[in-house]
Amino acid sequence: MKDIKIQVNDLSLYYGEKKALKEISMQIPANKVTALIGPSGCGKSTFLRCINRMNDLIPSVSITGQMLVEGVDIYDKNVDVVNIRKKIGMVFQKSNPFPKSIYENVAYGPRINGIKSKRELDEIVETSLRQAAIWDELKDRLDDSALGLSGGQQQRLCIARTLAVSPDIILMDEPASALDPISTSKIEELVHQLKEKYTIIIVTHNMQQAARTSDYTAFFYLGELIEMGKTNTIFTKPEQKQTEDYITGRFG
Amino acid sequence: MASYFEIELEKLKNIIIKIGSLAENQVKESVKALLSEPVAEGKEVKKVENKIDKLDIKIDEVCQSIFALQQPVASDLRFIMSAMQISNEIERIGDLAVSIIKKSKNIKDKHDLIVKFNIADLARQVELITAKTNACFLTREESTIGEIFVLNKNIKKEAEDAIQGIIAEMKVNSKAVVSGTNLIIVLKHLERISEHCTNIAESVYFMIHAKIIKHEKFDEDKYNN
Numbered sequence: 001m002k003d004i005k006i007q008v009n010d011l012s013l014y015y016g017e018k019k020a021l022k023e024i025s026m027q028i029p030a031n032k033v034t035a036l037i038g039p040s041g042c043g044k045s046t047f048l049r050c051i052n053r054m055n056d057l058i059p060s061v062s063i064t065g066q067m068l069v070e071g072v073d074i075y076d077k078n079v080d081v082v083n084i085r086k087k088i089g090m091v092f093q094k095s096n097p098f099p100k101s102i103y104e105n106v107a108y109g110p111r112i113n114g115i116k117s118k119r120e121l122d123e124i125v126e127t128s129l130r131q132a133a134i135w136d137e138l139k140d141r142l143d144d145s146a147l148g149l150s151g152g153q154q155q156r157l158c159i160a161r162t163l164a165v166s167p168d169i170i171l172m173d174e175p176a177s178a179l180d181p182i183s184t185s186k187i188e189e190l191v192h193q194l195k196e197k198y199t200i201i202i203v204t205h206n207m208q209q210a211a212r213t214s215d216y217t218a219f220f221y222l223g224e225l226i227e228m229g230k231t232n233t234i235f236t237k238p239e240q241k242q243t244e245d246y247i248t249g250r251f252g
Numbered sequence: 253m254a255s256y257f258e259i260e261l262e263k264l265k266n267i268i269i270k271i272g273s274l275a276e277n278q279v280k281e282s283v284k285a286l287l288s289e290p291v292a293e294g295k296e297v298k299k300v301e302n303k304i305d306k307l308d309i310k311i312d313e314v315c316q317s318i319f320a321l322q323q324p325v326a327s328d329l330r331f332i333m334s335a336m337q338i339s340n341e342i343e344r345i346g347d348l349a350v351s352i353i354k355k356s357k358n359i360k361d362k363h364d365l366i367v368k369f370n371i372a373d374l375a376r377q378v379e380l381i382t383a384k385t386n387a388c389f390l391t392r393e394e395s396t397i398g399e400i401f402v403l404n405k406n407i408k409k410e411a412e413d414a415i416q417g418i419i420a421e422m423k424v425n426s427k428a429v430v431s432g433t434n435l436i437i438v439l440k441h442l443e444r445i446s447e448h449c450t451n452i453a454e455s456v457y458f459m460i461h462a463k464i465i466k467h468e469k470f471d472e473d474k475y476n477n
Contacts, residue, residue: 207323207325208323211325235325235326235329236325236326236329236330236462237326237462238326244326244327247325247326248324248325248326248327248328249255249257250255250258
């Protein structure tokens, strides 16, 4: 790995007494797609949420260890969590557009960040929608409600909304699990294009999706990182038997 | 309880074992024909040849269906890739054996040349390498893979020596030219069988270790440890 975007050192997370992540150490490379795989409850989504401190919102959670994003520990008490979330965007399993127009959905973030010029906002909206590969479909109906879009379009709109605030890192939690195959392939294609500019971390239950979209794959089991490596290696010759058993469907 | 997928893999494995043992029998028959021992009837040989062809196609179909429906990865993927390769090699072994049977029956006065150039020993080694090849697919023992590589090396050398001897014989004895030429073709076939066995051993190695070793220069020590 050449350029490390995120360095994780001995990160553990507790829900009260329960240790949900156990001394995770890993390096996430910049401008690559890293997939997190593992059975339900293995900690992959919890880990993803650690990367933008989403778990701060759960009162019983405590975290030890380090999560260094570009060398800065985001759990340091001097770090402003708002800035972290600006820099690290997130796309969820269920698309969650605001009950506003398509335009306002994308312009919302930049507006909050203080951009007022209509011309500038127009530009950001167009660029973001183009990057999310949905501009051509939506350019003539920017004032329509986002809630009238199909599931696949809503998800790409949410990606555009994430891109509009110029993040460095995009976290995706099962972004295509509720979508049909065509919408899924559009999201996957998009992920592929976006990695040129962004570092992407994607949680997926769909092993083929992890294989198709990612450069690196990390396998989690019972809160532990069992193995991380190049996706090509993980899916052809994993080092750990547990990984082999999981990806070949013989788990348990 | 085995999953549906595991049952499919087991089915594939059994077809390969079956096609492998049919080809091994054909090789045995070909050696008998070469050494003028009583051999199965032509009809029977043809019947087995057809069976091998059908199983070869069946293996392709099963593999295609597993690829399309199960998206195999890691060791499963390697097994299926190897299965396709192996069945292809076995089918060729079967064809070569049939060709040896046909040719051998028509070589007159071959006995002296066979004795003179120790071709019986060579033929027995080819029988052995075929049997070991089937065994190595079944047991996946690395030591057997090593033995196959060593045998192949010997067979190639002995075949080449025999061919050179026959050529020399033909130069001085024109009566030996027709049977000598046919024997050279048979020797080349035996050598090819041995080569196909080695390819199968390489596939088995790939299946076990996920390392492609074909086209690698043979290193005896590497596989004999």
